[in-house]
Amino acid sequence: MTIAPAAALRPRFVLAGNPSVLWALLVLAIFTLGVSFLSEGMGVGLISTSFVKTLGKTLCLCLAAVAMDVVWGYCGILSLGHMAFFGLGGYAIGQWLMTARTTEIVAQSLAGQPLPPTPRELEQAVATQIFGVVGADEFPWIWAFSDSLGLQLLMVVLVPGLLAGLFGWLAFRSRVTGVYLSILTQGMTLALSLWLFQNDSGLRGNNGLSGLQNIPGLDGWGQATLSVAFLWGSALALALGYVLFAWLTSGRRGSVIRAIRDDEARVRFLGYGVEGTKLLVFTLTAMVTAIAGALYYPQAGIINPGEVAPLASVYLAVWVAIGGRGRLYGAALGAALVSLLSSWFTSGGVPDVPLGFATIRWTDWWTVLLGLGFVAVTLLAPKGLGGLFDLVPRRPSRRQGDWGPDDGAWRREEG
């Protein structure tokens, strides 16, 4: 007996069993506190409010990427539609933000009139204000709960959860897997985006929802303070999501989830309901992605149907691939790095390169660079950026039991 077998399955607290979770949370905490300290809203003002918002949005994208990593990197479902759930979360919170904000403004402007407006008049005025751009003056039925923050927050998880549950149930039950499933998920997000583009979808067509950066009831805060508050909210959501997914991918359930990725048919013969487990993972990650979206769009200020275009979900997969599938911090790292680089390149922050015969404008060439980077990572570092952490030398683990006298067994000097 050269290795103490009892240690092989010793149940450990998720955090203790997986030190990378603690490291990730520590880095996140330091990052959040550091940015707050340097921000205009709460600190010395070295980081502009708009950049604080960019960082807060990046944390939301990290959360979406971590969820994507669970569904793809751990469970083997290459969903190219998870940004649809992200967008739905954004729309759901946007409905409340727009309704409440517009009600405030309309009530204010009507306050000067000799007769106070009836509730019906107020509602109609608000509806005209919101839906005038698409030629409507009534609240569509999907806005039924938009005057209640609580119900609309419920919609943030419920609507994407139901869509993911229905889609997953139909797809997994028919045993659609691999590239066919990926194509179906692209179809889902494309259909959703096309529907949202229609004026009579009830969600303002291609205008989308706007003015989401103004949080009703918090007018006194100002954008500088709000940006830091949302940074904290996003960091907290990322931390909770990270721990949730670290738990989900640990122990026997994690074992089965990874087994489904590697050989789904074999898992069936072990007696596990593969479809149910996949549905659970798909739906849960969709709901967490939706929460990330609900935190993202108030920081972005605007959401339109273009946000749920098929390309957005492809980018999400690219981030996870570059960061490293099958490890949560890799996904978060990939999303943060690539999305920040992307906004740097596309915002004109990088100087153009004159070549004499042509000029490389990064706003146009960034996607080429990203594509090359994707190919390079796939070929040169299949484990992604997260794989670099494997190069960190590890302290040999402390072992139990006797030091073996046999050849090749552990010697005292090694321990």
Added chain:
Amino acid sequence: MTTLLEVDSISVTFDGFKAINDLSLAIASTGLRAIIGPNGAGKTTFMDIVTGKTRPDRGRVLWGEGGMNLVGLSEARIARLGLGRKFQRPTVFEAQSVAENLDMALKNPRQPLRLLLARRTAADRVRVEAIAEEIGLRAHLTRRAGELSHGQKQWLEIGMLLAQDPKLLLVDEPAAGMTVAEREHTTDLLKRAARTRAVVVVEHDMEFVRRLDCRVTVLHEGRVLAEGSLDHVTADPNVIDVYLGR
């Protein structure tokens, strides 16, 4: 002796080819049974039908004392009823440790929500160690299954079957690609397992079947050609004609 599994006149056709043609056979609740036959005799299709992977065009597969019909049930459901299957090519989860592989196979609640909240108990660990001891992999529990030798992977898969604690074990060519010593270990494992449950071995290799020393069913063109002791079936002129004579 009670009957555990009764295959009742099943037939299945793939693109006009009759893979199984009105096949009937019964398996007792304990003991070993070998199924032999030339390539294309329908051995693997038979296992596919019993485990729910393939649906027969006609016929019934009756299970247990109640005579429950397995046709139409999902693979996972049939596995939960107590039917374990070992594939020809060793299929273990190579990215995971030997211990994780065994732990996954342990007889525990398998519904998605129960699995979600499952904890590995001390009893589970004891069981995993006992099975690892039995299959001779106790020293390798923390190794990744992908690092094991071919024979060790075969044993790990048999160990996973034992962990499932099935009533019936269907084993497809367990000795393929094994050394003589590994074969002996495998034979012992299967014989020990057959003391408390039914074990059906689908095999190609006559020497290995002889070592199992059990009742033999010969399949040919999707139906039973002969059944009895190995000496009995090898003396059968039909068997000699289609299989051994070649």
